Amino acid sequence: MxxxxxxxxxxxxxxxxxxxxxxxxxxxxxxxxxxAIIDTDQIAHALTAPGGMAINEIRAQFGDAFLTPEGAMDRAKMRAYVFAEPAAKARLEAILHPLIRIETEKAAEAAGxxxxxxxxxxxxxxxxxxxxxxxxxxxxxxxxxxxxxxxxxxxxxxxxxxxxxxxxxxxxxxxxxxxxxxxxxxxxxxxxxxxxxxxxxxxxxxxxxx
CATH class of the missing domain: 3.40.50.300 (P-loop containing nucleotide triphosphate hydrolases)
Incomplete structure (x- = not known):
């Protein structure tokens, strides 16, 4: 490939x-x-942590109900929701995937x-x-x-x-x-x-x- x-x-x-x-x-x-290992799961965690780059858009798309009291994405709640709702899964991916791509490319540039x-x-x-x-x-x-x-x-x-x-x-x-x-x-x-x-x-x- x-x-x-x-x-x-x-x-x-x-x-x-x-x-x-x-x-x-x-x-x-x-x-x-x-x-050099670049883990996309770790990048996704950082994007959806309190203050992460994806949080504002997740709040706008899904509401505060899908955030923890600390301001992170409630991963368990979101996982259950998108597992049952393909349209919601597509909406979440539309938020996360472009950001993950940007961050993985940055990490690759910096990697030894x-x-x-x-x-x-x-x-x-x-x-x-x-x-x-x-x-x-x-x-x-x-x-x-x-x-x-x-x-x-x-x-x-x-x-x-x-x-x-x-x-x-x-x-x-x-x-x-x-x-x-x-x-x-x-x-x-x-x-x-x-x-x-x-x-x-x-x-x-x-x-x-x-």
Whole structure:
């Protein structure tokens, strides 16, 4: 896949995977090896924190009922609302996505590291991200593994986790979009050789692309 972030770098990786796949673990491992990680979830959190750039427009579009007493977006309430109302989801995305794009491009310009990794949970679903990165890296595992991990860490009921998974891209769609795949169905040690191999590849490609 071709593309760039709009900045001076010509090589970047888009990291994605379904809920519970282990995206954060892989991102942390790549960071430890010298990659610069730009997490779109963290950027979205900052935009919707008290005083964040998206707050005024969220208030205008959705009202104070969707803000916490501290002035942040009430993420749990908003998540439940947009999950049930596709039109509301589109309105929220119209606020957040342009701001996230601006902030990710700023972060990419400022990033050091051997290469840039954009951690994007909904990379496949978004459409535009696939054209903005050079390679797509998917962290993959069985659906039953996803359910087990998320239940263990969050306490959510299985039915709710499966509903979240159903709203995300399918496993087959993610794999079809992937240039590289990390199998995370085993234990953490099984990730090490896979991450080492891809880090070497990405470092080489980044150097070749300037």
């Amino acid at each position: 071709t593309g760039s972030t709009g900045g001076t770098r010509t090589f970047s990786v888009g990291l994605t995977g379904g809920i519970g796949s282990g995206k954060t673990t892989v991102a942390d491992m790549l960071a430890a090896r010298g990659a 590291g051997a290469y840039v990794v954009f951690a994007v949970p909904l990379l496949v679903e978004s459409g535009s991200w696939k054209q903005r990165v050079t390679r797509v890296l998917v962290v993959d595992c069985a659906e039953e593994t996803q359910v087990r991990r998320v239940m263990s860490r969050s306490g959510l009921p299985e039915a709710q986790i499966r509903a979240i998974m159903a709203a995300q891209a399918s496993r087959s769609d993610r794999l079809a979009a992937a240039d590289d795949v990390i199998d995370n169905d085993g234990d953490a040690m099984a990730l090490v050789p896979q991450v080492d191999k891809l880090h070497a590849l990405y470092t080489s490609l980044a150097a070749a692309n300037g």
